[in-house]
């Protein structure tokens with residue numbers, strides 16, 4: 001895509017060109033976010049292309065990707081900035097007896113003693129960037145609140161240094177696996193994109209993009225079977241990531257069909273919970289048996 005996309009199809013083409021096949025709503029929301037300067041909150045189950053969307057947007061826009069991976073207990077010091085205490089101490093010691101406190105103080109609270117974390121890095125970047133705040137649902141509400149301020153004004157205040165304002169407008173994506181409800185305040189500031197498991201045709205296209213050597217009919221059967229597995233009530237249904245892994249495995253094994261035996265042998269690639277394995281082997285494995293007819297033709 002041109003560095004400045006000027007339509008929804010241009011965004012879609014740009015993403016495709018870097019290996020991301022967007023759903024219609026994805027290209028639309030990305031375009032609007034870019035034009036309106038609003039962050040995108042991307043929510044959905046694990047493995048449906050949330051993180052990848054940010055990476056693809058960065059590539060398509062030819063911008064650097066700054067990534068903040070969230071986790072439980074993440075705080076400002078790790079996300080924004082912290083003072084480099086060790087360096088400050090060394091500086092004070094090196095100063096010796098001679099210098100007055102005022103001189104040293106001015107010195108040790110300068111930029112040189114600041115450890116810049118991803119959000120600070122994003123704000124101070126000279127070039128426009130894409131900022132990915134990944135898995136925001138893993139943090140707590142306090143962290144969300146801190147983020148709000150930053151996202152609305154794109155500036156931060158460091159008590160000892162003053163205000164730092166963004167030099168450019170980043171494209172911001174926040175992702176969430178939906179493990180907890182995010183605050184209304186955060187949602188209000190963002191455009192919302194719900195990414196779900198793709199349609200059969202869309203997933204086939206994605207699988208074929210990642211594993212082009214896999215036989216077309218095998219690939220189709222694979223996404224059909226994946227679709228069946230997702231219909232079951234599982235702890236963790238297989239995502240696009242698992243479909244791609246499975247496609248790679250089938251290619252390696254030289255599969256010409258996904259029959260009941262091959263399915264049972266490779267099942268652990270797409271289902272990774274003990275109890276899920278049993279359910280899937282029983283419900284889907286049976287349907288792949290020749291006696292039960294071809295997958296996709298049988299109905300439950």
Ligand SMILES: Nc1ncnc2c1ncn2[C@@H]1O[C@H](COP(=O)(O)OP(=O)(O)O)[C@@H](O)[C@H]1O
Nearest residue numbers: 019020021022046047048049050051052240241
């Ligand atoms: N629309 C898509 N086009 C191409 N590849 C995709 C798409 N959606 C997902 N993928 C692939 O699926 C895998 C999982 O995506 P990822 O972004 O890590 O999931 P999430 O962040 O939602 O958990 C990645 O390998 C990615 O390349």
Ligand SMILES: [Mg+2]
Nearest residue numbers: 050051052134
């Ligand atoms: Mg992710």
